[in-house]
Structure formats: structure tokens, C-alpha cells
Amino acid sequence: MRASVISENVREVLLTAEQIKDRIAELARDIERDYEGRKPLLIGVLKGAVMVVSDLARELQIDLEMDWMAVSSYGSGTVSSGVVRILKDLDTDLSGRDVLIVEDIIDSGLTLSWLKQNLESRGAASVQICTLLRKPERLKVDVPVRYIGFDVPNEFVVGYGLDHDERYRNLSDVVVLKPSAFGGSDDEISGPVEPARKVVTPGLGDDN
Ligand SMILES: O=P(O)(O)OC[C@H]1O[C@H](OP(=O)(O)OP(=O)(O)O)[C@H](O)[C@@H]1O
Numbered sequence: 634m635r636a637s638v639i640s641e642n643v644r645e646v647l648l649t650a651e652q653i654k655d656r657i658a659e660l661a662r663d664i665e666r667d668y669e670g671r672k673p674l675l676i677g678v679l680k681g682a683v684m685v686v687s688d689l690a691r692e693l694q695i696d697l698e699m700d701w702m703a704v705s706s707y708g709s710g711t712v713s714s715g716v717v718r719i720l721k722d723l724d725t726d727l728s729g730r731d732v733l734i735v736e737d738i739i740d741s742g743l744t745l746s747w748l749k750q751n752l753e754s755r756g757a758a759s760v761q762i763c764t765l766l767r768k769p770e771r772l773k774v775d776v777p778v779r780y781i782g783f784d785v786p787n788e789f790v791v792g793y794g795l796d797h798d799e800r801y802r803n804l805s806d807v808v809v810l811k812p813s814a815f816g817g818s819d820d821e822i823s824g825p826v827e828p829a830r831k832v833v834t835p836g837l838g839d840d841n
């Protein structure tokens with residue numbers, strides 16, 4: 634990592650840029666297979682999903698459209714408030730569209746659960762979700778997610794679009810920060826961070 638002011642705050646690299654790139658290519662193959670002959674609308678959830686959408690969209694060798702929504706449930710904290718606000722709405726009419734929501738992370742699941750229902754109520758033909766990361770230990774609601782890059786441990790992660798208080802989005806890797814980066818003490822560190830684990834996409838026709 635080149636930026637030393639940032640790397641001073643990094644406890645561990647959870648996923649390297651190369652691991653992320655390889656997994657996004659695999660997810661793109663799964664999505665191409667499922668959406669063959671259709672023209673999905675990729676909806677990127679600003680701001681966290683910017684990197685995932687831009688890399689995934691360029692990997693996808695199918696006809697597609699893109700739109701963006703900004704919602705927020707976190708503010709500057711590290712725990713979801715559960716109250717989702719639309720900060721920027723779509724420009725696209727969803728009637729009859731095959732929608733693929735693209736996210737950076739599912740943590741409590743509250744953002745996506747709300748968003749999926751919101752988009753379904755606009756008349757989309759289908760609404761599926763693709764997320765690079767999921768934190769299974771933190772899920773509060775059951776959201777069906779078709780494409781998942783990796784399950785990650787119960788740590789606040791940043792980089793590759795993910796922020797803490799708007800910082801670190803520009804890191805190429807996904808990393809776990811030191812407690813001191815949040816105003817805590819690094820003496821709290823008890824051992825290594827659990828590894829991220831790839832989540833295999835279920836077979837064609839399972840729930841699409
Ligand atoms: O599963 P949840 O607990 O709801 O959390 C996940 C959401 O929280 C983060 O976004 P945030 O609202 O912080 O905005 P950002 O994308 O602009 O960083 C993240 O990008 C997801 O959108």
C-alpha cells in the first residue's frame with residue numbers, strides 16, 4: 634500500500650485487489666449465465682458500491698443499463714440506524730425491468746431489505762441482489778441475496794468503496810482498521826482477524 638497515512642491505520646488486509654478482481658470476474662460469469670437474452674438494469678447503491686459497479690459492469694459481456702440510487706442509514710457511525718433515507722432516486726422507470734441491485738456490503742441487511750421492497754413496489758419484473766461482501770454474524774433481517782462475493786468476519790471493514798466517516802474508500806484492498814483508527818486502544822487486539830470466505834452462487838433456476 635502506498636499511502637502511509639492510511640496504512641498506519643490498517644490492522645490487516647482482508648481481501649487484496651487481486652482477490653476482489655478474480656471474484657468479480659466469477660460473479661460476472663454467474664450473472665451472464667442467469668441474464669442471457671435479457672437486458673438487466675444494474676442499480677448501484679451510492680456511494681459504497683461505486684467500485685463494485687464499475688468493475689462488475691466492465692466485466693459483464695451482456696447488454697445492460699446502469700442507474701444509481703443514494704440511500705443512507707449509517708451517517709458517521711458504525712452501526713446502522715435502521716432508518717433508510719433516499720438521498721438520490723433513480724432516473725429509470727422500473728416497469729417490467731429485470732433489476733440487479735449492486736452493493737458493497739450487507740451488514741445488518743436493513744438497507745437492502747428496505748431497498749428490495751421499495752424497488753419491487755415500482756413494478757420491476759424481477760429484483761435480485763449482488764453484493765461483494767456479507768457479514769453473516771450481523772444480519773438482522775433475512776434478505777435473499779443471489780450473488781455474494783465473500784462472507785467477512787464481524788469487523789468494520791473499509792476500502793474498495795467502503796468508508797469510515799467518508800475515508801478509506803480509495804483503498805484497492807478491503808482492510809480491517811486498528812481500534813485506534815476509531816478512537817479506541819490497540820491493546821484491545823486479541824488475535825488475527827478471521828479470513829474472508831468465498832460464497833458460491835446457487836445453480837441456475839434455484840430462485841431466479
Ligand atoms: O446492511 P446494512 O447494515 O444496512 O449496511 C450496509 C449499507 O451501509 C453502507 O452504506 P452507507 O449507508 O454507510 O452509505 P455509503 O454507501 O455512502 O457508505 C454500505 O455501503 C451498505 O449500503
Ligand SMILES: [Mg+2]
Pocket residue numbers: 678679680681682737
Ligand atoms: Mg452503501
